[in-house]
Amino acid sequence: MPESGELPPSAVAAVGARPFGFYVHVPFCVTRCGYCDFNTYTATELGPGASRQDYADTAIDEVRLARRVLGSGALPVETVFVGGGTPTLLDAGDLVRILRAIDDEFGLAPGAEVSTEANPESVDPAALATLRAGGFTRISFGMQSAREHVLKILDRRHTPGRAVEAVREAREAGFEHVNLDLIYSTPGESDDDWRASLDAAIDAQPDHVSAYSLIVEDGTKLAARIKRGELPMPDDDVAADRYLIADEMLAKAGYGWYEVSNWATSEAGRCRHNLLYWTGGDWWGIGPGAHSHVGGTRWWNVKHPAAYASRLADRKSPAHAREILTDADRAIERVMLELRLISGFPLDDFAPGVRPAVARALADGLLDVDAFKTGHAVLTRNGRLLADALIRDLT
Template sequence: MPSTLPDGDPVPADGSLPAGALDGLGERPFAFYVHVPFCVTRCGYCDFNTYTATELGPGASRDSYADTAISEIRMARRVLGDVDLPVETVFVGGGTPTLLPPEDLGRVLAAVDAEFGLAPGAEVTTEANPESVDERYVTRLREQGFTRISYGMQSAREHVLAVLERTHTPGRVPQVVEWTRKAGFEHINLDLIYGTPGETDDDWRGSLEAALAAEPDHVSAYALIVEEGTRLAAQVKRGELTPPDDDAMADRYLIADELLSAHGLHWYEISNWAADPRAACRHNMLYWTGADWWGVGPGAHSHVGGTRWWNVKHPAAYADRLSQGTTPAHAREVLNAADRRFERIMLELRLAQGCPATLLDDKAVRGAIDDGLIEPAPYESGRAVLTRRGRLLADAVLHTLT
């Protein structure tokens, strides 16, 4: 089942924020994340806050979900007041958002536009499983105003997909990408996972080559994490599967960076490669550069002006709170100056543009340069940028520099 929510401070019933959180509101970019917590089946590696039909229970349903999410969007407008907040990006994640009809997703988007207004050229993304859409679906989705789709491809090898308990066949991905491009979508991402038990270097190369053959303008590649409480973790614990090997993971990352770069996709964040700056995921860039966003849906996280909060997890509890006119927030925390500085370094150091040198201790950075972890030339120009080796050791570099 999904992981538990963190503890935090209580949230007022009306969802009001601490006084300082609204300072500067509207001066920073603003975005919406919308969580759709439904899946047909639960993949063995997944610990996201999602629910199959048998797990959902009474009090919540797919049919009523769009209306419930719209209630929270209207609450967001009340909490944030009448400050002009054009929405730069909207990202619909899950779960499997495309289990909802395109018109329901469109109504949620229309509510964001009605309450806040979409900025000109706003990026509007939904995640999708390849088997959850067809040509008609993506055409209708484009008509609702979506501009970008991120498909969970994960692998092109059937035995790897089987370990992950993914239900699509490898040949499905190029077909849905073709439909998506034909529907007029501006940007298409393919998500890949490396390090699955039983995967070889050749399997990984094959998956990358299959992804590139579909000609997306963006690829995300993530190392498999064996999350406690998942079926995959239980299989590893019982000795049925071998846990991911750190050295193999590093080799797979290097293979990805070399192959993707050779095909014109260049890293702009440790796990993300894009054909050009326009193809980079603007929504995720807002996360990584300290913007404000409101997270709609069960378990969704939000951040405004240094205050972070997270919603109750279960869709029934979420719907019940909103039906009573109270916030669905479970708890919150107010970040102090030291927390915000650390998070800024942690997030911006992951980017190809790097982190401002003024945030870092010069002696520590010089040592990291000597160790081949930080690029020397950008640092002399005021930015700390990880080398390829530094990307492999990013967590360790972060702790060295902070």
């Protein structure tokens, strides 16, 4: 990656042709959850050369770099998503300053979606009010479970009821769109535990729920505990049963699936930033380890906050490396992403060589018959259970 951050002419020529957003990575956590392998750092892991206090200014430097690289043409920002880590470990005013810099340099599109993740224990009513007044429109809380023993296995710090309280406080602060993240098939979790977590999430009345099967990542504390025999490995059949429980309970409560792991009470409640990823949009990723994509060029930043800050202080791009996607790469990724959506994938756009596999998936009940008649491949509930394997067959 050039030190200037310069992009290939093909990427620059495509700027503005697709919806454009920003992802802002905040890499700080109070403690590391046992299952997490994200690019995050506790205070003891951070080392010299980087700090929470200076982070907003460093991130703003990259926003300005993005403006220089992408040129001065109109490029309204449709979505901003602040993730982590725990973004709300930064002062709410700092998060608002980063958003203001994006607006100043590029301009937020009318009705732009602006989201931040938050741990339930990392916000209070004053911080939520500052975020809402500063332009944030959506907030996503990491609830994970309503059972104390499950939270303990995941090394989560909040109490079981705190996420529900945080949703109420967000509503009182004026947030119309609120998400709760849940994790299922944690070792030691029962079906009743999972139903209780879903009941608690539904009772909190967010307009969006995300539910993910626990993945045991190499190098994590959880993986080490399983390897030592302290905890059992999550079972795929159990995970499938938990997914079915989630889909049934959420549907009964008025939540419709729109992506394999995401449900919303209305189209307005769907996460537009994630839809930008899933439908081939462009975005610039701010922060250590953040990934970006513009016009078929993908790049990723250096991982450590100190290296990231040092490069920007020297007016150099923090990007570590990049790849230019081929037409074949982009075609495969399009199938992988769009087939996970309720809108599905156009049948006419499948490569001729995979059409027999498409026909088999329909015969096996993995694709919706009615959607097929309209020219789209849309996953049935059973298809969603087998989505990863099915997508491999269709690419």
